[in-house]
Amino acid sequence: MKLINIKTIFVILTLSLFMMGCQNSKEGTMRHIVIFKFKPTATEGQIEKVTNALADLENKIPGITAFEHGVNNSPENKNQGFTHVYQFTFKDVAARDTYLPHPEHKAFGKMLGEMQIVEDVFVVDYILTDK
Secondary structure, three states, X not given: OHHHHHHHHHHHHHHHHHHHHHHHOOOOOEEEEEEEEEOOOOOHHHHHHHHHHHHHHHHHOOOEXXXXXXXXXXXXXXXXXXXXXXXXXXXXXXHHHXXXXXXXXXXXXXXXXXXXXXXXXXXXXXXXXXX
């Protein structure tokens, strides 16, 4: 009888931990990485305008907790022409989901389209996990 109880407890604990892991997959800090491949005709001034407009979104859209950017300098030569990296940190998935259709984000996309300086864009989102 004790063996059945121990097995039952083990199964319940295992399922509980699994369910907690499933719930946490929608919670926690969210990173949104955007990497641009600019056209060769894009000027430094135009790229700076894009960078400033993206940085400004942190002050206009709730839930963004940090913004970082930089230019690829990897010696591995594996970037396939993607050079400028922009990283948003959101408090959670819901904040990222608010950002995507937000009018300020849409206005940025419209401005970027009108500039016609982006050859391609690559986006990755992920939730920070414990080590």
